[in-house]
Amino acid sequence: MATPLENWVEESSRLTKPAKIVWCDGSEAENERLTADMLRDGTFVELNQKTFPNCHLHRSNPNDVARTEQLTFICTQKKEDAGPTNNWMAPVEAKDKLRPLFDGSMKGRTMYVVPYILGPEKSPYSKIGVEITDSAYVAASMRIMSRMGKAALDRLGSSADFVPGLHSLGDLDPNRRFITHFPEEKLIWSIGSGYGGNALLGKKCFALRIASWMARDQGWMAEHMLILGLEDPSGKVTYMAAAFPSACGKTNLAMMVSALESQGYRVWTVGDDIAWMHIAADGTLRAINPEAGFFGVAPGTNAKTNPNVMTAANRNTIYTNVAMTSTGEPWWEGIDGAPADGLISWKGEKWKPGDGPAAHPNARYTVPASQSPTLSKHWEDPAGIPISAIIFGGRRARLAPLVYESHDWQHGVFVGATMASETTAAATGAVGVSRRDPMAMLPFCGYNMADYFGHWLAMGGKMKNPPKIFHVNWFRKGADGKFLWPGYGENVRVLKWMLDRIEGRAAATETPIGSVPTASSLTLDGLNISRDTMKELLSVDTNDWLAEDQAVGEFFKKFGDRLPKAITEEQKALADRLTRSTVAAK
Ligand code: O2Y
Ligand code: MN
Secondary structure (H helix, E strand, O other), X not given: OOOHHHHHHHHHHHHHOOOEEEEOOOOHHHHHHHHHHHHHHOOOEEOOOOOOOOOEEEOOOOOOOOOOHHHEEEOOOOHHHHOOOOEEOOHHHHHHXXXXXXXXXXXXXXXXXXXXXXXXXXXXXXXXXXXXXXXXXXXXXXXXXXXXXXXXXXXXXOOOOOEEEEEEOOOOOHHHOEEEEEHHHOEEXXXXXXXXXXXXXXXHHHHHHHHHHHHHHHOOEEEOEEEEEEEOOOOOEEEEEEEOOOOOOHHHHHOOOOOOHHHOOEEEEEEOOOEEEEEOOOOOEEEEOOOOEEEEEOOOOOOOOOHHHHHHOOOOOEEEOOEEOOOOOEEOOOOOOOOOOOOEOOOOOEOOXXXXXOOOOOOEEEEEHHHOOOEOOOOOOOOOEEEEEEEEEOOOOOOOOOEEEOOOHHHHHHHHHOOEEEOOOOOOOOOOOEEEOHHHOOOOOOOOHHHHHHHHHHHHHHOOOXXXXXXXXXXXXXXXXXXXXXXXXXXXXXXXXXXXXXXXXXXXXXXXXXXEEOHHHOOOOOOOOOHHHHHHHHXXXXXXXXXXXXXXXXXXXXXXXXXXXHHHHHHHHHHHHHHHHHHXXX
């Protein structure tokens, strides 16, 4: 008898009518075949195999260079279940719209059946997905980003417990591009894009949008968070999960070279983008990284911002939309060194100064996590690693201090729910505009965010010793418009303060927004930063925060009655504390 997977593949092939079906086993030999095919048909350009062994360049269609939020839909029976921050379509309407686009979309093409595990192979918290795609580039990328192939099929057996994702390039016309999620039936349909989060369905579509729905139903958390371990001089490692909106340097933070290494503090990487967190039997929160690779932004990456990824991505890496030097090496704006003669742009054209960026601003590397020099030896622990701190952050040029700690879990949930950041290239649309992005999940939550806040609140109540919740802002600027904090490896000083707070060692000043470090509680030795700058970095302007709290109230209105009372109470409590402190200061 056919298995549920075989039935779905059969049904999908009847619809899309491929010339051939290939079941991916994830082997080296298969990868070599896929690579050879892609080099032959131009999907891949070979990079310099001496300096970048087994590295290839893919140039996507110039109209298909980023995930497209405006074409991304949550298709629930009831619109309210998708909530006011998601695009919604009724499931029947979505399928009626997309079915004709899928009809015959793989004619003359190969259909790849890509089974994958999200999470460590042996973890009880891992889940299985199967992506059907007509893109060899997607199949090869999924092999880096997940545990793809035989291991997934073996784990699945004849079970129906997998998330199916049907993907076709279609004709790549943005007018016929849709990324649709059916969380009630745990199904994904995506057509018209071969790029990133639109096409690698294990990433944002499953590991966040579908998984967040599953997590709410099953009592765990699927979060847009990096996971890192901070090792102290005694060798003890404390794990932290951090949520930042897209393009705030998550990968760089997760792979950081610590400025305090000589004092015995170093950072280990567990994951750079997504965390699945469960409450263990002992009441602690434990996290796994569902992914197996990093799909990071190349421009701006260099030996200073992320030396570890520069090392990791010099082999077995797929580059997308970077430029290429005359000697066949990947190149992008912000890499060490000026562009040399003979540079070929991301569009495959000869590039000269004045032509605009040679690499697309959203150009990417897809690199196996196992190649990271900072990879934690516990990154595949089946039980996950224990999380002691949750960090929220965003780009705030003016408002937020370098770091503050929330009063308790409920206040921390409010801090996460009120996150905001200035936009950059990854989310298409205006650049530099501030937008609310609760828990960095706005584009990735598969259900009503009011219910999502409720789920966060409920989870806190189930933990024996919930992680402390912090907020950071690496991006505060002075009156001269320059960043006040050096960032990158120096951020470890802030992580160390958090560790000291967890261990009850560091002092803090109570402010209406939370506990801010005293100047002397941060380890600043070896850092050339003035007292005045530190004062500015740690200051809390009551009037700015009163205006912020009002803007937050406006944002929350869109959730109506569905917003948990505890969140409204936190918003009012903040207003009260701010008003009291204004009065006291007069
Ligand atoms: O533009 C895309 O398709 C990629 S977006 C992305 C990629 C890796 C990790 N995070 C993100 C994001 O937007 O958060
Ligand atoms: Mn992300």
